[in-house]
Amino acid sequence: MTVSAHSRRAAKLSQDAVFAPDFREEPYWWTAAMPEAAQDGAAVLPDAADVVVVGAGITGTVAALELARSGLDVVVVDSQRIGEGAARRNAGFIGRTLKRSVAWLTSHSGQKHAIEVYRELDRALKGVERFVGREGIDCHHRTCGRFIGANSQSHFRGLVDDLEETRRSLGFDYSVIEPENVRSEIASDRYHGGAVIPDLGSIHPGLYHKGLVERAVHAGVRFHDRTYVTAIEENGARHNLHTSRGAIAARHVVITTNGYTGAELKWHARRVIPFSGFIVATELLPEELIDKVLPQRRTYLDTKMNIDFIRPAPDSSRILFGGMTGTKSASALPLAVPLRDRLVDILPDLEGVRLSRAWTGFCAGTFDFMPHIGRNGNVHFGLGYNFAGIPIGTHFGSIIANRILGQGDTASVFDTGRFPTFPFYRGRPWFVPLAMRYFDWHDRRIAKE
């Protein structure tokens, strides 16, 4: 169904049947952590700083915090309010998952490389827990485990093979959920078995990012919201950044704009592929209903190319559901009904449940499906998280800070010196909806296998 067909269907349904009285088109997380106008937002942009960070998401804020703690003068600029990007819009799943599996990487670039990639992802995963603990950020961090439901019998076999290969190579644990036991994990008949990865976690992303910003401000970082960088010029050992609120010079620049990277950052825009993600939150549900449908209260996703994902909210009795990633729609509203239909299709006990929130945000893919960290002179970047930016963004933010400070952990397997682009690609990903339609076609086909 097209977006306009979805809109017509939504219009036909009674508004009251779909939307709870408290419905808002806004991320659920903003109830506890509304994006902020920065304390310094009204202040004049300074002429110079040691480091200017472009993009106040997770990566940029972690880098800024670490740099300021080491005594550097750090300014963070963001074209929106602080926290208005994906940092406070995501689903809060914390994993070590990439589109490229251990088996795929082993066959394409060798076992040593595959193991290095997944070891670093594991460091990033564990790093979030350590970071949250060290900083004392109250953000509902939980090692809840993740259930992965197989969408077909062949996917079930592939999933188990893949996890077994990962256990053999890296020691990461998992348990198989046979088809007849799926209901011990999720009240759904949609899956042909699955697996649980016990050490993956979840977080309240709004509170996590809010906690990061508070600590960065306390460490002396100056945030400037609604400050849009239009160009970066090299000027000897310094860089001049032109912004919508004046110019600022810096010795080091950090680009952490991810899915919001625009054509003004030419080199970076040519290498990331922005695409939209969509999430809805249900109205308040009885606790017993959540215990019935998601008895282990984990995070849940499936084995499709274009995944659906489910989790309970950590701070109220609602269920969050995401899917239809990459659909061409500037707003989540036209997708609210189809997303609710999909959720009910997976969890029929939720029939009749209404929605309290629907929202969208930008992620960034890359042409090689890998995240990238690197530098061009003194312009550092961490970009292209392919839906896993909480752990990798936190990890890259800290590595970028160490690189500028010349201390600590600075190595990354994701710094390959090769960040691929595509001829004539300028950052306008016209092909994403087509790719997503192909993924949907593929997903419907594999469901029959």
Ligand SMILES: Cc1cc2nc3c(=O)[nH]c(=O)nc-3n(C[C@H](O)[C@H](O)[C@H](O)COP(=O)(O)OP(=O)(O)OC[C@H]3O[C@@H](n4cnc5c(N)ncnc54)[C@H](O)[C@@H]3O)c2cc1C
């Ligand atoms: C719907 C959705 C669900 C997701 N779910 C998960 C999940 O469950 N787990 C997970 O790990 N990841 C998830 N992600 C991905 C994760 O949120 C992102 O990878 C991560 O937040 C992005 O990195 P960031 O936080 O560093 O940047 P962002 O928060 O995206 O911030 C980038 C900022 O750069 C600013 N900017 C851009 N250009 C300029 C400019 N020229 N001048 C000034 N500022 C600029 C933007 O305003 C923006 O605020 C999800 C993303 C979305 C959208």
